[in-house]
Amino acid sequence: xxxxxxxxxxxxxxxxxxxxxxxxxxxxxxxxxxxxxxxxxxxxxxxxxxxxxxxxxxxxxxxxxxxxxxxxxxxxxxxxxxxxxxxxxxxxxxxxxxxxxxxxxxxxxxxxxxxxxxxxxxxxxxxxxxxxxxxxxxxxxxxxxxxxxxxxxxxxxxxxxxxxxxxxxxxxxxxxxxxxxxxxxxxxxxxxxxxxxxxxxxxxxxxxxxxxxxxxxxxxxxxxxxxxxxxxxxxxxxxxxxxxxxxxxxxxxxxxxxxxxxxxxxxxxxxxxxxxxxxxxxxxxxxxxxxxxxxxxxxxxxxxxxxxxxxxxxxxxxxxxxxxxxxxxxxxxxxxxxxxxxxxxxxxxxxxxxxxxxxxxxxxxxxxxxxxxxxxxxxxxxxxxxxxxxxxxxxxxxxxxxxxxxxxxxxxxxxxxxxxxxx
Numbered sequence: 001x002x003x004x005x006x007x008x009x010x011x012x013x014x015x016x017x018x019x020x021x022x023x024x025x026x027x028x029x030x031x032x033x034x035x036x037x038x039x040x041x042x043x044x045x046x047x048x049x050x051x052x053x054x055x056x057x058x059x060x061x062x063x064x065x066x067x068x069x070x071x072x073x074x075x076x077x078x079x080x081x082x083x084x085x086x087x088x089x090x091x092x093x094x095x096x097x098x099x100x101x102x103x104x105x106x107x108x109x110x111x112x113x114x115x116x117x118x119x120x121x122x123x124x125x126x127x128x129x130x131x132x133x134x135x136x137x138x139x140x141x142x143x144x145x146x147x148x149x150x151x152x153x154x155x156x157x158x159x160x161x162x163x164x165x166x167x168x169x170x171x172x173x174x175x176x177x178x179x180x181x182x183x184x185x186x187x188x189x190x191x192x193x194x195x196x197x198x199x200x201x202x203x204x205x206x207x208x209x210x211x212x213x214x215x216x217x218x219x220x221x222x223x224x225x226x227x228x229x230x231x232x233x234x235x236x237x238x239x240x241x242x243x244x245x246x247x248x249x250x251x252x253x254x255x256x257x258x259x260x261x262x263x264x265x266x267x268x269x270x271x272x273x274x275x276x277x278x279x280x281x282x283x284x285x286x287x288x289x290x291x292x293x294x295x296x297x298x299x300x301x302x303x304x305x306x307x308x309x310x311x312x313x314x315x316x317x318x319x320x321x322x323x324x325x326x327x328x329x330x331x332x333x334x335x336x337x338x339x340x341x342x343x344x345x346x347x348x349x350x351x352x353x354x355x356x357x358x359x360x361x362x363x364x365x366x367x368x369x370x371x372x373x374x375x376x377x378x379x380x381x382x383x384x385x386x387x388x389x390x391x392x393x394x395x396x397x398x399x400x401x402x403x404x405x406x407x408x409x410x411x412x413x414x415x416x417x418x419x420x421x422x423x
Contacts, residue, residue: 004038004041004042004132004133004135004151004152005132005133005151005152005174005175006132006152006153007150007151007152007153007156007175007176007206008153008156008206009156009206009207009210010068010156010157010205010206010210010213010214011209011210011213013027013068013156014066014068017066017067019066021058021059021061021067024058024061024066024067024111025055025058027069028051028054028055028058028069028111028113029051029055031069031113031153031154031155032048032051032054032113034152034153034154035048035113035114035154038152039154041130041135042129042130042132042135042148042152043117043127043128043129043130043145044071044116044117044129044139044144044145044146044148044149044152044154045071045114045115045116045117045145045149045154046074046082046084046086046114046115046116046117046118046145047074047081047082047114047115048113048114049080049081049112049113049114053080054069054111054112054113057111058111061109061111062109063107063108063109063110063217064108064109064213064216064217065105065108065109065110065157065214065217066109067109067110067111068109068110068111068155068156068157069110069111069112069113069154069155069156069157070105070110070111070112070113070155070157070158070159071112071113071114071115071116071145071146071149071150071154071155071157071158071159072102072105072112072114072115072116072146072158072159073115073116073118073122073143073145073146073158073159073160073161074086074115074116074117074118074145075118075121075122075142075161075191075192076098076099076101076102076115076159076190076191076192077095077097077098077099077102077190077191077192078095078098078099078102078112078115079094079095079096079097079098081094081112081114081115082094082115083095083115085118085120085121085122085192086117086118086119086120086121086122086125086127086142087120087121087298087305087306088305089298089302089305089306095190097190098190099187099189099190099191100187100188100189100190101159101186101187101188101190101191101201101218102159102190104187104218105159105218108217108218109217110157110217113154113155115145116143116144116145116146116148116149116158116160117129117144117145117148118141118142118143118144118145119141119142119144119166119365120306120307120310121192121194121295121298121310122142122143122161122163122166122192122194122199123142123194123291123309123310123313124141124142124309124310124365124368125141125307125309125310126138126141126362126363126364126365127139127141127142127144127145127362127365128362129144129145129148130148130362131148131151131173131174131358131393132148132151132152132174133151133173133174133175133358133392133393133394134358134392134393136360136361137173137357137358137359137360137361137393138173138358138359138361138362138363138364138365138366139151139170139173139174139358140166140169140170140171140172140173140174140354140358140365140366141166141169141170141365141366142160142161142163142166142365143158143160143161143162143166143167143170143202143204144170144365146158146159146160146170146202146204147160147167147170147171147173147174147176147178147204148170148174149204150174150176150204150205150206151174151175151176156205156206156210157203157204157205157210157214158203158204158205159201159202159203159204160178160201160202160203160204161188161191161199161200161201161202162180162198162199162200162202162371162375163194163195163198163199163200163287163375164198164283164287164368164371164372164375165354165366165367165368165369165370165371165372165375166202166368167179167180167200167202167203167204167371167383168180168202168353168354168370168371168381168383168396168398169353169354169365169366169367169368169370169371169383170365171204171353171383171385171396172352172353172354172383172385172394172395172396172398173354173357173358173366173393173394174358174394175385175388175393175394175396176204176205176206176207176385177204177205177206177207177208177210177211177382177383177384177385177413177417178202178203178204178211178353178382178383178396179202179203179204179208179211179212179215179380179381179382179383179410180200180202180371180374180375180380180381180382181200181201181202181203181215181219181380181406182378182379182380182403182404182405182406183198183200183375183378183403184200184378185201185215185219185221185380185406186200186201186215186218186219187201188200188201193294194287194290194291194294194295195286195287195290195291195294196290196294197286197287197290197329197332197376198283198286198287198290198375198376200375200378203215203218206385207385207417208225208382208384208410208413208414208416208417209224209225209414209417211382211410212224212225212410212411212414215406215410221406221407222407223406223407223410225410225411225414227411228411228414228415228418229347229408229411229412229415230264231264231265231266232265232266232347232348232412232415233265233266233267233268233345233346233347234257234260234265234266234267234268234346234347234348234349234350234399234412234416235267235268235269235270235343235345235346235348235349235350236253236257236267236268236269236270236349236350237269237270237271237272237349237351238269238270238271239271239272240272240351240369240370241272241276241277241280242277242280242369242370242372242373243355243367243369243370245351245352245355245356245370246355246356248356248357248389248390248391248395249352249354249355249356249357249389249395250352251389251390252352252387252388252389252395252397253350253351253352253397255387255423256350256386256387256397256416256419256420256423257350258423259419259420259422259423260350260415260416260419260420262419262422262423263415263418263419263422265415265419267350268345268346270346270349273338273342275331275334275335275338276335276373278331278335279331279332279335279372279373279376279377280372280373281328282328282331282332282335282376283372283373283375283376285320285324285325285327285328286325286328286329286332286376288313288316288317288320289317289320289322289324289325289328291313291314291317292314292317292318292320295310295314299311299314332376332377335376335377336377336378336403339377339379339402339403340402340403343402347401347408347412348399348400348401348408348409348412348413349398349399349400349401350397350398350399350400350416351370351397351398351400352370352395352396352397352398353370353371353383353384353395353396353397353398354366354367354370354395354396355367355369355370356389356395357388357389357391357392357393357394357395358393358394370398371398374400377403378403379400379401379402379403380400380401380402380403380405380406380409380410381398381399381400381401381409382398382399382409382410382413383396383397383398384396384397384398384399384413384416384417384420385417385420386417386420386421386423387420387423397416397420399412399413399416
């Protein structure tokens, strides 16, 4: 394991700070020093704020985030930092205002330390960000920098996004907690849109309770984990309609199941409904149709500045008809309705967070197969850290809840996390 893997607990830090501006400033000094020392290697940061400006703000922090540093994915507008969306098309771009989620962070007492590296327009073109757990591996995508920044201890909290698997997968690869809320729970105004039906603000922290605290502060809803559920029932799929888990990931999930059962939960086998296999194509159709329109300006005027991966994707997306899109939308809505009954008898679902450990090299950000359908369905998902695979890299366990039941899903994820820690 790399020495760069040193995530900090946001809740422990809040107890350490106890409202002391001096304690916050000392910690911020350490974080900026750490970024300066390691980010030439890690390449998680797209832009770093002036430390003096951040330190001056410590006298005025209020709210539940109490001076905690946060790193923000570079697809969210920031008026005081360049926002390039991972693209040379927007080199030097300075928006006139902040994204809504950035404003909420500030109002709740968080201190932005800078912007994190993102795949181009939050698609899948690889980034230079290395994995803090193993520098010869990817940190995932598209929220590579956000997951990497938390895992490396640059900040205890980070903001990312998910349109297919861009929060859950990098959280799994980097050994931190990642949370994709119910669709629409957190505001996306001021976020570079890729697919308006799926784009979701994602959150990163060292653990589940920490990410739940952040979620509560940003949403205004009671999402913090106070008590663990008693004798929950988890559903365990017997097979997957999108792609099989690797033997490695399946082994990690099996170990997790044993730990969760030992902690008092019941784990029962479940079969996916037949329509679940159809959703892979539904997601592809809707995302293609919408992205060809949201990125129409860049495609029409700056096509040659797009990466070949994104350019080729948009070339294919141009062929998706409106009739095909309308049909896909109808299937997505029908699936959301059917999902309510499918969850009968279980509190949440357990799956691997990703197909495998982070792949070697930086040529791919990994496969979003284990997240894509849940993003389409708008359900809350949490990648729970704790176990490592046979090659030494983290593999998260994904807890998936009912749409709108984010508090219960986070509590169930915290139950799983506590069980994994005891194993």
